[in-house]
Amino acid sequence: MEKLTALLNKQKAFKKPSTQERIRLLQNLKAVIKQHEEDILQALAHDLHKSAQEAYTTEIGMVYEEINHTMKHLHKWAKPTRVKTPLTHIGSKSMIIKEPYGSVLIMAPWNYPFQLAISPLVGAISAGNAVTLKPSELTPRVSQVIRTIVERAFKIDQAAVIEGGVDVSTALLKLPFDYIFFTGSVAVGKIVMEAAAKHLIPVTLELGGKSPCIVMPDADIKLAAKRITFGKFTNAGQTCIAPDYLLVHESVKEDLLREMMTCIHDFYGERPETQPHFGKIVSTRHFDRLSHFLTNGTIVTGGQRNEHELKIAPTILDHITWEDPVMQEEIFGPILPVMTFDSLDEVTEMVKARPKPLALYLFTTNKKTETYILDNLSFGGGCINDTLMHVATPYLPFGGVGESGMGRYHGKESFFTFTHEKSILRQTNRFDFSFRYPNAKNGLDIIRTFLK
Incomplete structure (x- = not known):
């Protein structure tokens, strides 16, 4: 537990990277994945008996598509957005600044153990977060490959892999992460949400059900x-x-x-x-x-x-x-x-x-x-x-509703899932509206003129 806490503290101290630095990290991640393609295919064949075609299509290829799409659009997604200002706020300017939540816990499942671990990782990194990634213990060979890739692509305060069973997952859920992203069953999703509630941690739950x-x-x-x-x-x-x-x-x-x-x-x-x-x-x-x-x-x-x-x-x-x-x-x-x-x-x-x-x-x-x-x-x-x-497709958000989950990701939605949109109003100092203050004469009448 002490090691997990020390890792989280290190990641919480991680300085938010620039947009260009995030793109560099994603480029590096893709390059390392390419170097380990054969290792990934062999691990998937060992753990789940996946054919090379199925494994590449549903696991590796989808990750490449996610990385490429994110790098192409990240500058646009990450830049501050100007929004309109109402007449009541004349003289001011309004904007939305995109900032990372901070420290993110990603808990991945066993059925698509590579893709469902790395795809949300891409979204979290693109938004500027530090990530602790917990792969499934039911696919140990894939988990080992993921750990190797993450250790080669990132510094430990940027992203780290924690392996282990239910006891490790339980310990991680006791820590005050800034965001939790979980993919798995409805039953475990309820446990994750209950644990997150104790720290008021926002969550994305990618669950399932009878489709x-x-x-x-x-x-x-x-x-x-x-x-x-x-x-x-x-x-x-x-x-x-x-x-x-x-x-x-x-x-x-x-x-x-x-x-x-x-x-x-x-x-x-x-x-x-x-x-x-x-x-x-x-x-x-x-x-x-x-x-x-x-x-x-x-x-x-x-x-x-x-x-x-x-x-x-x-x-x-x-x-x-x-x-x-x-x-x-x-x-x-x-x-x-x-x-x-x-x-x-x-x-x-x-x-x-x-x-x-x-x-x-x-x-x-x-x-x-x-x-x-x-x-x-x-x-x-x-x-x-x-x-x-x-x-x-990275152009369609993916996620559930009701018992099948909450939140969504893929493409642009992955970036915004791991992003806090901070609202800022920049007020002018050139003039001031006295009618808004408690001692204003006829202030209520003037306010009613604007707000009716």
Whole structure:
């Protein structure tokens, strides 16, 4: 605890870097990442059995895009902003100055252990903060690589990595950081928020939930099947924005499931659970939890398990009800329950009856249907006729709503998430309005003239 406190004190004393210095730090970070690309890929293959293509696309490439976008726009984001001044303040000038919160704690998850650690780090550094980064202990090889990269790219008072388990996370949450950024489960998010409240620390919580995927009868079924299969089973389903359950119109269910079975075979082969580059479940505990879901409903395809490698084949479950255990919590694995509907009203009633999801996916070619869903359902973000891809652009803010999280980041939003906007009014000394003072004659009448 003494070492953690000493590190925090050192980071709190860190002098705010100039915008140009922050860009230099980001350039250096990118260069060090490039030098360790192979190490990152090998670590992701070891910890999660990610293929090189999936790992580069979803982890390294997204980080490069975030760094490049931030460096390109940082001067514009960071400069003071002039704003209008009302008539009541004539003679004065108003501006907003962007300043860092100071010391930031970033707590990263295990499912995308590199990208979800480094992306918020980019935002925090771009805003001028000092960062303590806590990677997940469930992906130890990736954690070691992250530590090496951060130690090479930054001085310890600029950014430092603290490794360890729950005891380390608990100790960090007792310290008075200026901001906490957490990505993980709803249950742990509540613990983080409770700890932050004791010091009145502002937080961003990137959580999860049961994200629905809705398929209308007018959808392009073949293309929908391809994109749903991709979105659900990437990273063995261990994605916070993966389609958690499928709501498909009764009239096209059989066609959709048949096409998805074909896609699963095309993407992952005859026995995915034996393929070296099909993702593994992160731990035995998670594997056992997911295995229990396989008894729910009827298995349409999949269900095979490889206990030695902690792998579960991409699985589709039919004849599911809301009372089944698989519908009581976020699945976070390669299991997709299927439910049907007859009308849009039925869809909105089902989704509204549950906590607001992190993501929602709608497959339709009808603009009225699209408008109806977007107007009537609240969720963090999503796609029309696709899955996952809204998270891969720095121009769209990413974050949840309600139980799926609070706050947002990516691109410009990452900078402002870690930035305090300080309001400044610069008053003139050339004249003074005496009517605002308590002893002013007819002061109230004059004030009423302005404020009515």
